[in-house]
Amino acid sequence: MRSVYLPGNWTELWEYLARNPRALLYAGGTDLLLKVRTGKVDPVALICLERIEEMKGVTESADAIRLGACTTLAVLLDHPLLQKHFPVLIKALRELGSPLIRRMGTIGGNICNASPAGDTLPPLYILGAEVELKTGSTLRTLPVSGFIRGPGLTQLQPGEIMSAVVLKKQPDYNISHFEKVGLRKALACSVVSMAAVLTLSPDGIIGKTRLAWGSIGPTIVTSPDVEDLLTGKKLTPEVLQAAAGIIRQELSPLDDLRAEADYRRDVAGNLLLRLADYR
């Protein structure tokens, strides 16, 4: 039997962590409790973050939106500020798990889990999200792309907690796209996913653009070469074909049971072609 502690605020959390440095934490538990159950981890004690109200909620400042790490995915999906400023994240959230999983799972959990298939990650990469990490009264901030080191690996130090995700508002992008190819619609891990934001002029010229792919490498994949190729070009199927060729060349996908490497590579390129629908 292991103890399960539910701190009600930051102070209680730090006190408990100081006394139980080897305890593992969970927010929604949709990743961690499964690992405990299957014996992948065997912690002496668990800390559940769900009662720390200070870690939840969405707040707006002049140029950014801050998401408390323990805000559930369902709350984010329904949030008007995110719908207004970050439609690419909304599109990804809509595809994540199921309504029941989204009601329990949190944004902090999705990031700290650092799965290559984490659906919020491609949008967070291209939006340049930053994560706030706290230990006691010290706070550091990292870009999410630097925070994640590999499958299941992050920069979190022992005793460090993610307090929030910060997204700068990006008024330039007028197109937001997310597509996930999985084996079924709800509750499926993705085979490949792609998130894209772009500025498209009225005459169809691509200005600024950022793209990211999930489930195709050990972490989220981005490609400066693809972005460079697209910038300044007219959005046409031919240009997208050329970009798809580049990404297929750059990729060395995870070769697991869900799909063969070649298939993933093909799909990763094909997902780009969908952007032609925005013309």
Place this chain on the structure above:
Amino acid sequence: MKITFVLNGIKKEIDAAPDRRVVDILREDLGLTGTKEGCGAGECGACTILVGDEPRLSCLMLAAQLEGLNITTVEGLSKDGELHTLQQAFAGSGAVQCGFCTPGMLMTALAFLKKNPHPDRAAIREALSGNLCRCTGYQKIIDAVETAARTLSGKENS
């Protein structure tokens, strides 16, 4: 560990291991076997209960998390021996075959109808997409939720 919570309107004090899953507390310790365990991994929704008005998967919740909560299980739906409108609609629409998914479907649908009293079929389908059914093919379950929504809003207006 002593845990106090409200279960189907009645205050309970239990003594349980803090890391015991809520689905096990309900089924094994309290004998409420209406809540089912299908996958034990968040994938099927058979273990859905209500925490306040929100559906939660009881296979991914630990006993310690129950402290102070207001829990409803499928056993709490009928009142004075009469089935809840939603249960009547499930029975009447042929939405129950083996019945294994039914408690979870009912709890998810109940929470959904509270927030969306006049849903269309697409919205019902989306709301229930975390609850799997291996028998019905879902159509009759959607029918049942539609019927219940109509009956419930009729009751409100009368």
